[in-house]
Amino acid sequence: MGERPSEMQLPVPQINLVCTFQVELAPICDMGPGRAGQRRIIPIVGGKVDGPRLSGRILDVGADWQTIFADGVAELDTRYAMETHDGAIIEIVNYGFRHGPREVIAAVARGDEVDPASYYMRTQARLETGDERYAWVNRTLFVGVGARNKMSVNVDLYALE
Numbered sequence: 001m002g003e004r005p006s007e008m009q010l011p012v013p014q015i016n017l018v019c020t021f022q023v024e025l026a027p028i029c030d031m032g033p034g035r036a037g038q039r040r041i042i043p044i045v046g047g048k049v050d051g052p053r054l055s056g057r058i059l060d061v062g063a064d065w066q067t068i069f070a071d072g073v074a075e076l077d078t079r080y081a082m083e084t085h086d087g088a089i090i091e092i093v094n095y096g097f098r099h100g101p102r103e104v105i106a107a108v109a110r111g112d113e114v115d116p117a118s119y120y121m122r123t124q125a126r127l128e129t130g131d132e133r134y135a136w137v138n139r140t141l142f143v144g145v146g147a148r149n150k151m152s153v154n155v156d157l158y159a160l161e
Contacts, residue, residue, distance in 0.1 A: 025064075045060050093128075104118045
């Protein structure tokens with residue numbers, strides 16, 4: 001029961017780069033301790049999008065509502081939007097985690113230049129638009145790999161295909 005015939009092989013998922021988000025941030029608004037951890041809001045105020053399948057600009061709308069848990073894990077919960085080079089508006093909802101060695105995360109928090117390979121910053125993203133030219137984003141799963149800079153975030157966004 002539950003076995004499939006040997007000739008039916010499931011495809012191995014592929015990931016393909018869609019674009020890189022360079023997201024500009026305003027200063028952190030620290031909300032203080034919440035029920036689950038330290039709460040803060042980081043406004044998203046602009047940026048750019050470059051890549052083989054999406055390009056354009058990040059709009060001055062949205063924010064990252066973060067929770068920093070007692071073990072140092074940052075829960076990332078963002079909602080923002082982009083305008084493509086040809087005028088489509090795409091909503092981005094990105095959820096993920098950032099964590100690493102305490103000294104590395106402290107350096108990231110100070111705004112120091114830190115090798116992104118020295119900590120974990122991964123996301124899952126949902127994109128949505130009403131523009132038919134980009135309807136494919138409504139039915140595609142996305143994953144991201146990110147890096148936090150002093151006043152920006154870079155995310156390489158991949159389509160899971």
